Amino acid sequence: MDTRQLKTLLAIQTHGTFAQAADVVGLTPSAVSQQVQALEIDLRVAIFDRSTRPPSLTPEGLQVIEMARDILRREEDARASLRGDQIAGTLMLGSVRSSALNLLPRALVQMSQRYPDLRSSLRVSLSANLIADVAAGRLDAAIVAEHVGIPNALRWSPFLREPLWLIAPKGMEAGDPIELLTTRPYIRFRSPVPLANLIDTELSRLGVITNDVAEIDTVGAIVTCVRQGLGISVVPHVALQQPEDAKLARLSFGQPQVNRQIGIVERTVSPRGEIIARLHAVLSELCGEYGVARPTQK
Template sequence: MDLRQLQTLVAVADTGSFAAAAGVVNLTPSAISQQIQSLEAEIGAQLFDRKKRPRQLNAQGEELVRAARSVVQTLTEARMTIAGGRTAGVLKLGAIRTVSMRLVPEALRGMRGRYPDLGFEMTVGMSERLMADVAAGRLDAALVAEHVGVPATLSWSPVLNEPLVIIAPPQEAWRSEVSLLRDLPFIRYATDVPLARQIETELSGLSIVPREVAVANTMPAVVGLVQAGLGVAVVPRIATLHGGPALHCRPFRDGAITRRVGLVQRQVSSRSRVLTELREILSEVALHRGLVLDPTPGRPGAA
């Protein structure tokens, strides 16, 4: 097999069809088909399920695509290094929504200063999906919540350890934590992500039952409802950094409840050096924003 065949395979996987891949690698659809057939003959296995239209990668094809992405990227970067070139290409980064609005943009601004020829592609999604995209090679790395299972092929390094806080309209600042949660309407963050489950778990451990007035499935919406004066909510500190009307904000349970977010990447990655610098910059931004850095490396357990 050669590099051109691997590039073609990756293009087919990314675009979903031979016809669309042809435009990416500047070949005709028939030439794409010939390259794939040649690759299958060399591998000794079919890479696509030909019973489906459009054709879909089978298990063997998915495995080869993961390897092909790494090979193509490694060879491209090696050529640039040998030729004296600078790190270029596109860094594909995933991020959960709460860190995508300020933390990641500020970190990428710092990365741009170090790598002016490097472009960025950010995908916002849920931790489990982002983790799967990193494992499959569709993303170079992703910022995900702690309480998700990390496959053995990936590594997870903490970036921030931030407190959960109670937010309320400014005029309610005189109330105690118990009064805020017992006497004021509550706005619940409801979506299938680790953060929502963590908040629900902590609330269930209290001896009071909040009076729910509204439900929202994004953190900006939760914060917006509180800013509009509808009630109170429990959110991560980072959610209060996005501007807008003033809020009363205090640590939930005296700051004892925190959530960790870390950078997940493949154990073996040609982007390791760049990702190490990205994690350092993310940690610096988090520390500057009051999102306490947890310097202890590790991997979370399964949720």
């Protein structure tokens, strides 16, 4: 097994056929087929089911794909380290589907401008899946909300601590928040994420029974519905970044006002630690007054 075979395998997986992969890696289709057969013999598994057209990956083949990605990324990291360049290679990053996700593309663009040899690969998933992937080494780091289930081998560093706001449509009289919550149509954030639980917990603590008019699983869609006058809702500050959001009535939510945190989870010992620290700094800067500096690691 050598890295040329692994690169060819990933080309097949990416482009769908042996012939298309051959064009990408600069080989003939027969040479590509020979590389795959040699890899199968070496690993003693069938990577492709050749009874289908085009050949499809077997369950064992999917495992080999994951192994190939890991080996090639480690090779890339080792080459960067030997060159003395710690800000190079590919950063495997995950993120929850959060309103804070709109900060991440801006941060990655800034990182690529500052460090042209650095590439990133982003995957969006649930917090629990991302934390497990970071722990297993499938991801270098992930953007997740404050979470109770972070293993001891991982470190979570917040870059954002922001308030939650009760928002109402333009023109709606904004008086006492409790009165609004009990008398106005309410759009509930219904999602298996910490933010939804944080909001519901505070509503329960306040003894508020809302008049739900809708249940929506994305914060962006909730803000749009409030703009259109459907009802009121509770959202984090970072969700209110569009010019038209300035027209919404905005009241403190909670007594005292509730805040939520978003941060980066990473392994406590990581070869990508320096890159992750710099990404944290960029994200914190983009968060403005609500940005949180990375604590000094002892």
